[in-house]
Amino acid sequence: MDLPSGRLHVRVAAATSDRAERAVLVHGLGGAATNWTDFMGLARDRLESFAPDLPGFGWSPPPTAGDYSLRAHVRALAELVELVGKEGGRKGPVHLLGNSLGGTVAMVLAATRPHLVRTLTLVSPALPVLRPRLSNVHLPALAAPWAGQRLARRLGRFPVEQRVRATLALCWADPSRVPADRIEQAMTEAERRARLEHDGEAMLGSLRSLMSAYVRPDRWPLWRLAALVQAPTLLVYGLKDRLVDPRTSARAARTIPDSRLLLLPDSGHVSQMEHPAVVATAVRKFLAERPAERPAPRPTRA
Numbered sequence: 049m050d051l052p053s054g055r056l057h058v059r060v061a062a063a064t065s066d067r068a069e070r071a072v073l074v075h076g077l078g079g080a081a082t083n084w085t086d087f088m089g090l091a092r093d094r095l096e097s098f099a100p101d102l103p104g105f106g107w108s109p110p111p112t113a114g115d116y117s118l119r120a121h122v123r124a125l126a127e128l129v130e131l132v133g134k135e136g137g138r139k140g141p142v143h144l145l146g147n148s149l150g151g152t153v154a155m156v157l158a159a160t161r162p163h164l165v166r167t168l169t170l171v172s173p174a175l176p177v178l179r180p181r182l183s184n185v186h187l188p189a190l191a192a193p194w195a196g197q198r199l200a201r202r203l204g205r206f207p208v209e210q211r212v213r214a215t216l217a218l219c220w221a222d223p224s225r226v227p228a229d230r231i232e233q234a235m236t237e238a239e240r241r242a243r244l245e246h247d248g249e250a251m252l253g254s255l256r257s258l259m260s261a262y263v264r265p266d267r268w269p270l271w272r273l274a275a276l277v278q279a280p281t282l283l284v285y286g287l288k289d290r291l292v293d294p295r296t297s298a299r300a301a302r303t304i305p306d307s308r309l310l311l312l313p314d315s316g317h318v319s320q321m322e323h324p325a326v327v328a329t330a331v332r333k334f335l336a337e338r339p340a341e342r343p344a345p346r347p348t349r350a
Contacts (some may be wrong), residue, residue, distance in 0.1 A: 049100075049128065049131060051124060051127040051128060051131065052127055053103075053111065053112075053120070053123055053124050053127055054103060054109065054111055054112055054124070055108065055109055056100045056101065056102075056103065056108050056124060056128060057081070057100065057101045057106055057107035057108045058081065058098050058099065058100045058101075058128070059081040059082070059084075059085070059088070059098075059099045059100075059101075060096075060097065060098055060099075061088035061089060061091075061092055061095075061096070061097040061099075062092070062096060063092050063093070063094075063095060063096035064092045064093050065092075065093050065094070068092070068093065068094055068095055068096050069094070069095060069096070069142075069143060069166070069335075070095070070096050070097075070098065070132055070133065070142045070143070071091075071095040071096065071097045071098065071142055071143040071144070071145060072097075072098050072099070072100070072125070072128060072129050072132055072142050072143075072144050072145070073087070073088065073097055073098070073099040073145045073146070073150075074099075074100065074102070074125060074144075074145065074146040074147070074150030074151070074153055074154050075099070075101070075102065075105070075106075075147060075148075075149075075150050076146075076147045076148025076149045076150050076151070076172075076174070076317075076318070077148055077149040077174070077251065077254055077255060077258070078105075078215070078251055079105065079106075079147070079148070079150070079318075080101050080105055080106030080107075080237070081099035081100060081101050081106055082099075082106070082233070082237075083099075083147060083318060083320065083321055084097070084099045084145075084147075084320060085099075086320075086321065086324035087320045087321075087324045087327060087328055087331075090324055090325055090328035091328045091331065091332065094331075094332050094335060095143065098128070098132050100124075100125070100128055102121055102124065102125075102150070102153075102250075102254075103116070103120065103121070103124055103250070104116060104246050104247075104249065104250030104253075104254075105250055110246040110249065110250065111124075114249065114253070115253075116249065116250055116252075116253030116254045116256075116257060117253070117254075117257040118152065118153065118156065118254075118257045118258060118261060118268060119257075121149075121153045121254070122153050122156045122157050122160070125153055125154070125157050126157055126161055126164065129142055129144065129157065129161075129164045129165075130164065133164065140166070141163060141164050141165050141166040142164065142165065142166060143165075143166050143167045143168075143169070143335065144157065144158060144164075144165045144166075144167070144168050144169070144279075145168075145169040145170075145171070145320075145331070146169075146170055146171070146173065147170075147171040147172060147173075147317075147318060147319075147320060148171070148172055148173065148174050148291070148292065148317065148318075149174050149254060149258060151170040151171060151172065151173030151174060152173050152174045152175065152258065152261075152270065154168060154170065154173075155168065155170060155173055155175075155270075155273065155274055155277060156270070156273055158277045158278075158279050158281075159273040159274065159276040159277050160273070160276075162277075162278045162279065165279045166279065167279050167280050167281070167282070167334070167335060167338055168277060168279045168280070168281040168282070169281070169282040169284065169331055169334070170281065170282070170283050170284065170300070171284045171285075171318070171319050171320050171327065172284070172285055172286060172289055172291070172292040172294075172317050172318070172319065173283075173292070173300065174258060174291075174292060175270055175271065175274065175292075175296055175299075175300060176261065176262040176265065176270055176271065177262075177292075177293050177296050208235055208238045208239050208242065209235055211238060212231065212234045212235050212238050213231075215234075216231070216234070218290055218291065218317070219290075219291065219316055219317045219318045219321075220316045220317075220318065220321075220322050221286060221288035221289075221314055221315050221316035221322060222314070222316075222322075225322065271299075271303060274300065274303045274304050275303050275304070275305070277304050277305065277306075278305070278306070279306070280306045280307075280308075280334075280338045281304045281306060281307040281308070282307070282308050282310065282330065282331065282334040283297060283300050283301055283304070283307055283308065283309045283310065284310045284312065284319050284320075284327060284330065285297040285309070285310070285311055285312070285319075286312045286314075286315030286316045286317060286319045286322070287311055287312065287313045287314075287315070288313075288314065288315060288316050289315075289316050289317045290316060290317065291317045292317060294311070297309055297311065308334060310330050312326065
């Protein structure tokens with residue numbers, strides 16, 4: 049799709065019901081729209097889904113200015129949501145879902161452009177916590193200037209299969225549950241991405257912006273923005289998440305005013321991939337129970 053800020057590759061899952069509503073689903077750091085494939089298929093009776101590859105990720109080209117900041121990702125998502133909300137004769141806000149970095153981007157959009165978001169679903173959103181865990185201590189190192197590039201180059205020398213399996217082990221509670229065809233697809237995609245000049249830039253640039261928000265809350269007050277979210281919100285956390293500390297779920301539930309919390313004891317960082325049927329059922333129930341539509345609120349300033 050052509051947007052004012054550039055072009056985004058978007059995967060679409062057509063709905064099987066005339067009563068379905070539109071949803072936009074956002075992947076996490078290093079991910080792509082395919083992170084939502086299984087969920088999108090299961091939710092077609094309820095949602096017409098649009099899953100973008102964020103600028104520089106998946107099949108989307110890099111942003112023209114090389115800007116991988118949170119602000120740039122939020123701007124691109126806002127443009128897409130506005131377009132999706134206007135097309136097909138269904139003008140209005142959309143259901144917005146995001147995982148990890150995509151959850152943070154979706155949350156900021158919901159807080160600052162509330163008129164665009166009907167409901168919000170956040171799967172392990174990357175909200176600030178200043179105590180790294182042993183399983184994610186490499187992320188601040190990657191975000192550091194110079195050292196990050198050197199570490200990224202060293203990681204890039206490992207065989208593709210080894211890197212893919214290491215990523216799955218980090219993101220899934222039980223990597224043995226990953227279907228063989230999904231592993232094959234992930235390796236094919238990793239090989240393709242490795243040939244792109246902007247692949248490392250997209251990863252490191254987005255990570256640095258996220259880490260900056262963690263250590264400079266005066267510039268990007270993510271928890272304060274979370275408190276501004278007006279949309280009904282479903283929070284989904286895997287208790288075996290090695291990247292986002294699931295203990296932050298309690299603070300997220302306290303901070304976001306109209307929120308519900310779902311904890312999955314046998315899930316990791318990508319619950320929509322590891323347990324797509326469970327997450328789809330939870331989202332379907334959440335949408336069915338949401339309050340009656342209210343007048344669209346006005347945009348707020350961060």
